[in-house]
Amino acid sequence: MIEPILAIAGYTVKEHVRNRVFQLVYLFMAVLVAGALVVSALAQDQRLRMMMDSGLAGMELIALIGILFVTVNLVRDESESRSIYLLLSRPLERWQYILGRYLGTLSAIGAGIVLMALVHAGSLLFFGWRPDGIYATALLCAFGKIAVMGGLALFLSLATTSTPSAVAFTLFLWILGHFSVEISFLVEKAHNPFVKGIGWLVGVAAPDFAFFNFRDFMDAAITPSGEWFAWLAVYAFGYTLATLFLSSWIFSQREF
Amino acid sequence: MRRPELLAAGLACLMLAGYAQSRARVSFASPFPDYSQLVFGNDRLQDMAFLSTGFRRLAADVAWIQYLQFLGVRDFGRGGYATPEELESGVQYPGLMLRTLRIVRLDPWFRQAYLYGASVFAWSNATKDPQNAVKLLKEGIHYDPDYWMYHTFLAAIAFKEKDNFDEMAETLEKALQHPDCPAVIKSILANFYKAEKRYADALRIWTGLLADDNAEEYHERAAGEIVRLRAALKR
Numbered sequence: 261m262i263e264p265i266l267a268i269a270g271y272t273v274k275e276h277v278r279n280r281v282f283q284l285v286y287l288f289m290a291v292l293v294a295g296a297l298v299v300s301a302l303a304q305d306q307r308l309r310m311m312m313d314s315g316l317a318g319m320e321l322i323a324l325i326g327i328l329f330v331t332v333n334l335v336r337d338e339s340e341s342r343s344i345y346l347l348l349s350r351p352l353e354r355w356q357y358i359l360g361r362y363l364g365t366l367s368a369i370g371a372g373i374v375l376m377a378l379v380h381a382g383s384l385l386f387f388g389w390r391p392d393g394i395y396a397t398a399l400l401c402a403f404g405k406i407a408v409m410g411g412l413a414l415f416l417s418l419a420t421t422s423t424p425s426a427v428a429f430t431l432f433l434w435i436l437g438h439f440s441v442e443i444s445f446l447v448e449k450a451h452n453p454f455v456k457g458i459g460w461l462v463g464v465a466a467p468d469f470a471f472f473n474f475r476d477f478m479d480a481a482i483t484p485s486g487e488w489f490a491w492l493a494v495y496a497f498g499y500t501l502a503t504l505f506l507s508s509w510i511f512s513q514r515e516f
Numbered sequence: 517m518r519r520p521e522l523l524a525a526g527l528a529c530l531m532l533a534g535y536a537q538s539r540a541r542v543s544f545a546s547p548f549p550d551y552s553q554l555v556f557g558n559d560r561l562q563d564m565a566f567l568s569t570g571f572r573r574l575a576a577d578v579a580w581i582q583y584l585q586f587l588g589v590r591d592f593g594r595g596g597y598a599t600p601e602e603l604e605s606g607v608q609y610p611g612l613m614l615r616t617l618r619i620v621r622l623d624p625w626f627r628q629a630y631l632y633g634a635s636v637f638a639w640s641n642a643t644k645d646p647q648n649a650v651k652l653l654k655e656g657i658h659y660d661p662d663y664w665m666y667h668t669f670l671a672a673i674a675f676k677e678k679d680n681f682d683e684m685a686e687t688l689e690k691a692l693q694h695p696d697c698p699a700v701i702k703s704i705l706a707n708f709y710k711a712e713k714r715y716a717d718a719l720r721i722w723t724g725l726l727a728d729d730n731a732e733e734y735h736e737r738a739a740g741e742i743v744r745l746r747a748a749l750k751r
Contacts, residue, residue, distance in 0.1 A: 302581045305699060305730035306628055310577045317571045355522065405570075438570045440537075441546055464534045469570055471540055476548070476572045479625045481660040484544040491540035498533035505526030512519040 264352050265360040272364025273371075276330060282368070285326045289376045292318040293383055308387050309479075312395075315380040316475045319373060320402045324434070327369045327406055331413040332426040334361050335511065345516060355508035358414070362504060366410055373403055398475040404496040405472040409434060411503030412467060418510040436462070437469035467499060547659070548572070548624065555618040557611070558596030563622065576623035583615050583629070587636065588733075608642045616652060630656035631665060632698045638673045639704040649673055665691055669701075681708070692721070699731035710745070719745040 276282050293315060300310035335358070338344040347357060377399055381391065412433060417426040436443075440463060447459035471492045477483050484492075517523075556563055559579070566575030585591040587609065597611030597618070616633035620626055630652050637649035650673060656666045668691045675684035688705050691697045702721050709718035719742060725731050726738040 299581075302584070303577060304584060304733055306577070306580060307730070310581075313571075313574045313577050317574045320570075355519075435568045438568055442551065444541075464530065464537075468537050470546065471537075473570045473572065476623070478573065479623075479627065480547070481625060481662065482547050488540055488544040491536045491543060495533050495536035495540060498529045498536055502526045502529035502533060505522050505529055509519055509522035509526060512522060513517070 261356070264350075264356050265363065268347075268352075268357060268360025269364035269367060272334075272361050273368045276365060276368035279330070282326060282330065282372075285322055286372055286375065289318060289322045290379065292322070293376075293379055297383065308384065308389055311384055311387060312389070312478070313475070315384070316398055316402065319376045319380065319399075320405065322376065323369050323373050323402070323406045324409055326372060327365065327410045328413050328427060328430055330365055330369075331362075331410050332417040332423050332430070334365060334414060334417065336417060336423065339514075339516075348516060354512050355505075358508045358511055359504060362410060362414055362507075366407055369406060369410070370403060373399065373406070394474075394478055398478065401472045401474040401492070404492070405469055407500050408467050408469075408472075408496055408503075411500040411507070415503040415507045415510070418507050433466050434469070437467040438473075440466065440468040440470050468495065471495060549621045554621050555597070555614050557614065557618065558594035559618070563618075567622075573623050576619050576626050576629070579615075579619045579622060580626070580629060583619060586612075586615060612636070612643055613645070613648045613651075616648075617655075620652070620655060624655075624659040627656070627660065627663060627665070627696060628698060631669060631696070632700055634669050634673070635698055635701045635704060638669075638676065639701070646673055646677055665694060665696055681712070685709070692724075699725060699728065699734050702731075703734060703737070706741070710741075715745050715748045719749065 296311050296314040296318065299314065300307045303310040335344070338347070348354070381389075381395070385391070409430065413426065413430045416429045416433075417423070420426045420429060443459060443463045443466070447456055447463060450456045450459060474484075551567075554563070559582070562578070563575050566572065566578070582591075582593050586593065590609070595611070597614040599611070602610035612633075616629065619629040620633075623629075634649040634652045634656075636643050637645045637652065650670065653666045653670050653673075656663070657670075660666065668687055672684050672687040672691070675681070675687060685705065685708065688701060692702055692705065702725055706718045706721035706725075709715070709721070722738045722741045722745065725734045726742065728734075731738075
């Protein structure tokens with residue numbers, strides 16, 4: 261059961277590494293780190309902080325752009341080129357194909373994040389940064405966000421009819437995900453049951469990214485507990501799995 | 517409908533995620549100031565763009581750079597922070613308090629912003645307003661109660677307001693030993709020593725600033741002050 265998934269994940273990683281768009285995205289990261297070096301000089305004695313924040317934000321943004329534009333075309337390209345017929349004619353379940361493609365993409369993006377983090381951490385060390393666990397946790401949380409976004413982008417690419425609409429919906433949900441606390445507040449305050457219901461539905465269906473911005477706690481006097489991290493992991497895993505199951509379900513309805 | 521079990525599993529996972537979301541919220545409430553407490557001015561589009569993409573600390577960093585430009589070269593940027601009273605009174609830095617609050621409400625643990633803002637309000641003649649300095653430090657203590665530097669600064673301001681300059685200098689000297697101490701407070705204390713004709717103490721602080729890689733903006737001034745103070749000591 262695992263072997264076909266790993267085989268598809270393996271060729272997906274190779275496909276992405278050879279993809280020019282993918283390579284350009286990481287080249288852009290190098291430019292971004294260099295840019296952070298220049299801009300951070302304006303922050304005077306807060307240079308290290310500025311480099312840290314702009315680097316972490318840049319990495320997340322680059323990874324997001326990477327996973328978004330790669331994932332929305334992940335299945336669509338193979339469907340349009342009809343190479344998918346070759347795959348599905350083999351003893352392969354459609355959900356295995358979806359899971360393999362997703363895991364391959366996530367691995368490629370994960371490797372990219374590690375590469376970017378090495379460049380970023382190197383530049384921070386040069387300016388006197390002392391490595392700590394918070395940096396690794398912030399990176400891990402950012403990766404969780406990217407994993408959720410990847411699943412969501414895959415689901416939307418299958419649920420919508422065109423690439424631009426899938427991109428637009430994914431970006432919209434990404435922004436909405438940063439206002440999850442505010443959505444909950446509106447649901448609490450709403451008196452109209454219809455509005456309350458819609459708000460609740462949006463709150464559950466949209467990702468909750470308020471959890472994943474651990475980098476905001478970098479200098480905080482108060483940090484989340486271990487229990488919070490455990491629920492965060494359950495949330496990321498549950499939400500991603502939900503998008504993958506739903507993607508597999510939509511894909512299983514397709515006629516080829 | 518083919519494979520309904522996949523749809524059921526997807527919805528079950530979504531419910532699990534919803535449950536984890538509610539449990540996480542119970543286990544840790546967001547300690548950040550509400551959006552209603554944020555100070556935007558005419559930079560609201562910029563700040564909201566950062567917030568809506570989850571880059572809260574970066575928003576504070578950019579606001580910090582704009583704040584330094586405002587204080588350094590009176591670059592008003594998009595403005596929108598000054599009250600009509602401030603604009604009418606012709607103060608040199610209108611809206612300074614709101615500009616400081618903008619940064620610390622975006623990142624309530626931006627220690628340097630509290631300390632720098634409080635220093636400017638407490639000791640700079642151009643922006644003197646000790647009440648604002650105290651207000652800022654108290655807000656800092658609310659989010660970071662164990663950070664001793666806020667308490668030290670409060671004590672120093674209290675001594676200054678009572679014209680107890682020796683106690684003020686002694687309190688600030690303690691702060692100077694800490695790497696977090698803003699360069700602006702070092703220069704303020706050095707100037708105070710110079711005015712009190714304590715040239716050796718002033719020289720010690722300027723020499724330290726000249727050697728401080730994080731205070732490059734003071735190096736030129738420090739070099740000049742060191743020459744003048746050495747000459748004064750020889751007299």
